[in-house]
Amino acid sequence: MPLDDEAVAEIYREHGPMLRRVVWRATSDANRVDDIVQEVILRVWKQAPDAENLRAYLITTARHLIVDQHRAAGRRPQQAQLVEIAERDSALDRALDQVLVEEALGRLQTNHREIVRCLYYERLTVAETSVRVGVPEGTVKSRAYYAVRNLRVILDEMGVTR
Amino acid sequence: MNPGSDDLHVLLGAYVLGGLSDDDHRAFSEHLRTCVPCQTELGQVSGLPRLLDLAGPEGGPHLAEAAAGVAAGLPTEPDNERVTTLLAEVSRRRRRRRTWITGLAAAAAVAFFVGGAWLGPRWTATTPPTAGPTATSTLPTTHVEAAAVPGSSVRVDIALVTRGWGTQLDIDCEDMPKEGELALWVIDANGRATTAASWRATAAGYSKVTGATALRPNEIRSLEVRTGTGKVLASART
Numbered sequence: 525m526p527l528d529d530e531a532v533a534e535i536y537r538e539h540g541p542m543l544r545r546v547v548w549r550a551t552s553d554a555n556r557v558d559d560i561v562q563e564v565i566l567r568v569w570k571q572a573p574d575a576e577n578l579r580a581y582l583i584t585t586a587r588h589l590i591v592d593q594h595r596a597a598g599r600r601p602q603q604a605q606l607v608e609i610a611e612r613d614s615a616l617d618r619a620l621d622q623v624l625v626e627e628a629l630g631r632l633q634t635n636h637r638e639i640v641r642c643l644y645y646e647r648l649t650v651a652e653t654s655v656r657v658g659v660p661e662g663t664v665k666s667r668a669y670y671a672v673r674n675l676r677v678i679l680d681e682m683g684v685t686r
Numbered sequence: 687m688n689p690g691s692d693d694l695h696v697l698l699g700a701y702v703l704g705g706l707s708d709d710d711h712r713a714f715s716e717h718l719r720t721c722v723p724c725q726t727e728l729g730q731v732s733g734l735p736r737l738l739d740l741a742g743p744e745g746g747p748h749l750a751e752a753a754a755g756v757a758a759g760l761p762t763e764p765d766n767e768r769v770t771t772l773l774a775e776v777s778r779r780r781r782r783r784r785t786w787i788t789g790l791a792a793a794a795a796v797a798f799f800v801g802g803a804w805l806g807p808r809w810t811a812t813t814p815p816t817a818g819p820t821a822t823s824t825l826p827t828t829h830v831e832a833a834a835v836p837g838s839s840v841r842v843d844i845a846l847v848t849r850g851w852g853t854q855l856d857i858d859c860e861d862m863p864k865e866g867e868l869a870l871w872v873i874d875a876n877g878r879a880t881t882a883a884s885w886r887a888t889a890a891g892y893s894k895v896t897g898a899t900a901l902r903p904n905e906i907r908s909l910e911v912r913t914g915t916g917k918v919l920a921s922a923r924t
Contacts, residue, residue, distance in 0.1 A: 668699030
């Protein structure tokens with residue numbers, strides 16, 4: 525049976541903002557954001573999936589809706605010749621993955637995120653990061669370890685399994 | 687595990703992200719050759735750098751100093767409004783489903799009405815013989831006939847449909863009084879009686895109404911159809 529109103533509202537409150545960001549960044553179309561997000565939640569309502577991983581289910585559903593709409597738009601004659609569907613889909617997948625990675629980084633604990641920024645994006649050494657952050661090198665190493673593990677878990681939760 | 691391998695194990699993070707000193711890098715590489723758990727774990731996280739690259743050279747908006755810009759350009763009307771819109775749509779689609787479900791239940795009731803016929807002035811609790819598993823498996827239904835009390839000739843068929851919220855009572859009556867109000871009363875195990883439906887008599891003496899009670903079918907001890915003045919026309923006991 526479908527979920528009751530309260531359950532639907534709760535899913536929306538918990539996952540709506542994340543879905544809106546993801547759809548917005550993947551489509552850059554403010555008019556479609558609400559429609560797509562609403563449709564995603566409605567599908568969850570209707571199917572009441574016994575999803576162990578609701579977040580991944582929501583994101584996968586959003587991905588399908590966006591891809592479907594893209595394809596539908598591509599069937600319009602005046603747009604058909606622009607790009608091959610496969611090429612466009614892979615560009616879209618890439619855009620979605622980008623958004624999801626950014627979202628995952630945002631969900632990382634602050635002190636773990638800081639370590640990822642220093643070590644990966646700024647290419648600092650462990651010693652330099654230790655000075656920058658003001659913690660011992662051993663702490664930098666262990667935070668890096670947990671940051672990597674947690675990031676993997678968060679991405680898995682979002683259905684990004686690559 | 688080798689002595690001190692816990693310390694080495696933890697180097698996996700910086701090994702993936704970069705930034706290890708030459709000594710640490712060498713030590714971990716050496717450790718990795720023989721440590722199966724580390725090899726497994728590395729296999730799980732070795733794809734991360736490629737994913738991190740997707741977020742761009744700065745790591746995306748969450749790593750930028752001003753993280754507020756994440757949803758820049760996204761219209762931000764009050765969230766409650768969107769919840770309201772969403773629930774309105776849920777309600778609209780639910781109505782569509784409900785129409786269909788009611789139609790199905792009614793069809794099942796009618797099928798029994800015709801197929802089962804009247805079994806006499808006694809309580810019968812049967813599964814509708816003609817309603818297939820489609821109707822009964824989703825909505826467990828018990829049909830009863832309320833026996834007319836002496837001096838009354840009414841015929842009442844009631845379908846007790848198990849619902850999440852209690853029991854739906856689909857009532858079919860024939861040969862009823864032609865005027866006045868009628869009501870279905872539900873009596874629980876403690877003798878407490880509550881009205882589950884009330885309706886106005888029709889000139890044809892026939893009516894088909896649906897009532898509801900919070901009681902579950904097994905909590906209902908008896909059912910009574912009464913007139914507006916409280917006279918019992920028919921009753922059924924479990």
